[in-house]
Amino acid sequence: MKQSSPLNITQNLTHTLGLAIIRGDFFEALPSEAEICERFGVSRSSTREAVKMLSAKGLIRSRPKQGIRIQAERNWNMFDPDVLKWILVSKPTLDLLREFFEMRLVTDPQAAALAAKHAKPENIVELRKALDRMRDAENGLDDVLDADIAFITALFEATHNRFFIQLIEFTSTALRVTSRYSNRMQGINFSNVSTCTQVFDAIVQKQNEIAFDLIKQMLTKMMIAVITEQ
Amino acid sequence: MKQSSPLNITQNLTHTLGLAIIRGDFFEALPSEAEICERFGVSRSSTREAVKMLSAKGLIRSRPKQGIRIQAERNWNMFDPDVLKWILVSKPTLDLLREFFEMRLVTDPQAAALAAKHAKPENIVELRKALDRMRDAENGLDDVLDADIAFITALFEATHNRFFIQLIEFTSTALRVTSRYSNRMQGINFSNVSTCTQVFDAIVQKQNEIAFDLIKQMLTKMMIAVITEQ
DNA sequence: TTTCATGCTATTTATATGATTAATTGGAAT
DNA sequence: ATTCCAATTAATCATATAAATAGCATGAAA
Numbered sequence: 001m002k003q004s005s006p007l008n009i010t011q012n013l014t015h016t017l018g019l020a021i022i023r024g025d026f027f028e029a030l031p032s033e034a035e036i037c038e039r040f041g042v043s044r045s046s047t048r049e050a051v052k053m054l055s056a057k058g059l060i061r062s063r064p065k066q067g068i069r070i071q072a073e074r075n076w077n078m079f080d081p082d083v084l085k086w087i088l089v090s091k092p093t094l095d096l097l098r099e100f101f102e103m104r105l106v107t108d109p110q111a112a113a114l115a116a117k118h119a120k121p122e123n124i125v126e127l128r129k130a131l132d133r134m135r136d137a138e139n140g141l142d143d144v145l146d147a148d149i150a151f152i153t154a155l156f157e158a159t160h161n162r163f164f165i166q167l168i169e170f171t172s173t174a175l176r177v178t179s180r181y182s183n184r185m186q187g188i189n190f191s192n193v194s195t196c197t198q199v200f201d202a203i204v205q206k207q208n209e210i211a212f213d214l215i216k217q218m219l220t221k222m223m224i225a226v227i228t229e230q
Numbered sequence: 231m232k233q234s235s236p237l238n239i240t241q242n243l244t245h246t247l248g249l250a251i252i253r254g255d256f257f258e259a260l261p262s263e264a265e266i267c268e269r270f271g272v273s274r275s276s277t278r279e280a281v282k283m284l285s286a287k288g289l290i291r292s293r294p295k296q297g298i299r300i301q302a303e304r305n306w307n308m309f310d311p312d313v314l315k316w317i318l319v320s321k322p323t324l325d326l327l328r329e330f331f332e333m334r335l336v337t338d339p340q341a342a343a344l345a346a347k348h349a350k351p352e353n354i355v356e357l358r359k360a361l362d363r364m365r366d367a368e369n370g371l372d373d374v375l376d377a378d379i380a381f382i383t384a385l386f387e388a389t390h391n392r393f394f395i396q397l398i399e400f401t402s403t404a405l406r407v408t409s410r411y412s413n414r415m416q417g418i419n420f421s422n423v424s425t426c427t428q429v430f431d432a433i434v435q436k437q438n439e440i441a442f443d444l445i446k447q448m449l450t451k452m453m454i455a456v457i458t459e460q
Numbered sequence: 461t462t463t464c465a466t467g468c469t470a471t472t473t474a475t476a477t478g479a480t481t482a483a484t485t486g487g488a489a490t
Numbered sequence: 491a492t493t494c495c496a497a498t499t500a501a502t503c504a505t506a507t508a509a510a511t512a513g514c515a516t517g518a519a520a
Contacts, residue, residue, distance in 0.1 A: 008474065008475090008509090008510095010282070010474075010475085014286075032498090032499065032500085033499075033500065034499085042475085042476090043474095043475055043477070044475095044476075045275070045278070045474080045475055045476065045477085046474080046475060048275070048279060048500085048501085049278060049279060049474090049475095051500095052240070052282045052283050052286070053282050053283065053285065053286040054286075055283065056244075056282070056283040056286035056287055056310075056312075057287075062499095062500065062501095063483075063484075063499085063500070063501095064482070064483040064484060064498080064499050064501070065483065065484040065485055065497090065498055065499050065500075066483095066484070066485080066499080066500085067498095067499070067500080068500085073392070074396075074398075075399075077307065077310055077396070078392055078393050078396040079307065079309035079310075079393070079396060080286075080307055082286075096392070099391040099392055100393070102340070102344060102389075102391050102393075102394075103391070103393045105340070106336040106337065106339075106340040107337075109336075110332070110336040114332060161333070162303070162308055162326070163309070163329055163330070163333045164329075164332070164333070165304055166304075166308040166309060168304075169305075238482090238501070239502070240502085262471090262472065262473085263472075263473065264472085272503090273501095273502055273503040273504070274503080274504080274505095275501080275502060275503065275504090276501080278473085279501090279502095281473095292472095292473065292474095293472085293473070293510075294471085294473040294474070294509070294510040294511060295471060295472050295473075295510065295511040295512055295513095296472080296473085296511075296512080297471095297472065297473080298473090
């Protein structure tokens, strides 16, 4: 999706360490710079750069003499796509999925309401395109997950709110990872085409509350399906 | 608030460049590594580490021959406290404030509802402490902003939802920065003590909907006050 | 001539390494 | 208890080499 090019050394180390931290492979601190270099067979430059990237995401903090210490989970940037991905890959618990839905349960309906309020013609165009893809996907002519993400993307872009737009990456990362890695979560995350069509109509007619309620109901059903499923 | 120690070279450069990028000082790309070194009088290591930190936050992307290119605003991690701070400091527009409230208008009520559902005894204790601080602040015995943030912190921690807990940094950063830098925004962001007391009672009695509605009403009033004020 | 593919070159970041500086901890000396 | 010292570790600087790639040049095919 993002970069087709193979990861370079720094990126690789960043992902390896990030995942290891979140998986709990280290206790309170990472090995020293020198030891990381040795253990992973990379130079100090690459090690330091990887450490800086993880610091920027709130996972660690590095100081002389103290070493590279893992920060409290509270400081992790959960909305960073990388961090979210590492968490979902390493511990895709039902609890986390519930927490994710508790968030979507308010952001998505509000996004629909804001879209109804602020959508411009080009947003309507994109929403219609996404709806078409969802219909195609129902008939096996397109990927269900991609189509779902396309709709969410168009919906959140129509809010013209930077914070909501930021949630596109958040939500699509979560959807992609959970649908790829966890069997339990498969196939239950997808939006309903007819509901989304109704949402689209509500947005076109600027009916905020209706758009809000439709998405909320849809997500509530999805959430119940996910949480109760074993 | 965070670190009392003076910023080191890398941190300094990160902030300088981050702020400059968001302020729009550069067009599409940053100067080359070598030029940044020269212009800011730092070594290549520090430059590269700062660049890596900004890459990790989604602001830029650096590739051989292409240089250090600024990413589309869509890719910026708006929920990263640093990024949010730079944005608020460099362009504290009314639009942005509206977008911020549109977000809080759903996250805060939901946080209250989740707190009512999931709060544990220690969360109740913290909420009560925060309420006491808010009362003290009303009488000039404590800082209003700090007390407000303490309540929000206790509220969001009580959700026991990692995504909501992450929003503590987000919200408190926004409150601190806006109240410090913008006169227009001053004094209008603060919560109402009596409402918060009612919210507290609702949480103790596990009345989700009541807690939800109380916060929503309070925020709606605040938002109207902010948006209509000139 | 035009078009497109191929390979070359210059530029820029990526990586590696050594040397020096600064911050911080923990213990020693007072 | 306080101050000072020493050891450790990251932070910074400097330099060298490798890898990636955009842009140009070249030349063959239409």
